[in-house]
Amino acid sequence: MDIHALETWYKKNKRDLPFRKTHDPYRIWISEIMLQQTQVDTVIPYYESFIKRFPHVSDLAKADQEQVLKMIEGLGYYRRFRYMKKTAEIIMSDHNGHFPKTYKDLLELPGIGTYTASAIMSIAYNEPYAATDGNVIRVFSREEGIEGDMRKAKNKRKIQSVNQSLIEQAEPTIYTQAMMEIGALICTPKNPACETCPLNGTCFAYQHDAQMDLPDLSKRKPQKQTHYMTLIVEDEDHLFLRKQDEAMLGGLYLCPQYEATDIETVIQQLRQKDIFLKDPRFLGKEKHVFSHRIWHMLVYKTRLTGEKPDDWTRVNKKKLKDVPMPVAHQKIMTLFKANR
DNA sequence: AAGACGGGGTT
């Protein structure tokens, strides 16, 4: 590959992104966590407001976990932000507030894996650690004509090896960003812009017209579908919500919902536990598609007579705007507001 | 090595 052509192309064509205005390892780290499995255009407004609210790692370490989740509500993969908060605390307690400077130390932090550690090493510190992400896999599998299912670790290691040998001949901070930028702007999954690609002179896929066959990515399994009865339980000025445990949507608040296909079943089940729903009224249905699941929700508005379950939280309606909720249940709240 | 984990953009 022509590294010089790549770097020249990058300097001329790179986007003006907020996290490219700095080499501060804290800011590079925040951007890299946010960018995991998430499009650049989605991240930008979150990154801007997050850095404004938490300009230094100490601000994040001191912050309230719930407020952090509220700041990144809607980005998905919420576990990464609980790891992020934990890592900020570790940097304050174990590293004297200084961001770790070695690959090994970075890798020990929660939520920082081989990709993110390498991205920080190369982008923030200009050290030759190859960061191999989805863009890099696509560019190299095409440019070098590397076959094999790229969802498998064995085949990713081939890409990692090529990537590492190249960054050692390059300016790391430029090289890492240039590889990802060309994957985002030129070497796209569909309809790559090969005619304007600075690498087309040495590209295997271009010369064999194999752009659409590379990279080889195996099919994903279909999502598991689940049916819920979703309850909007209110009293005069409060709503009852349930905080998710670690498994899925961890730390976010949802309306109580029960896996069932009719409301009568739920009413009966709750009655067994001395919880009585008063006059449930059907508001509508919502479907929410996750990458690995599909939720079908029938939404009922109701009130409570007697006690509430221990794991429900009574939230003042005026405080709802401070409570982090997943998009799936932001839809439920919209339905609620439309029916007041 | 395989599965869990969100949500939005693109085609």
Next chain:
DNA sequence: AACCCAGTCTT
């Protein structure tokens, strides 16, 4: 509707 994305962690 299918596919993809600046991945990491657990089992």
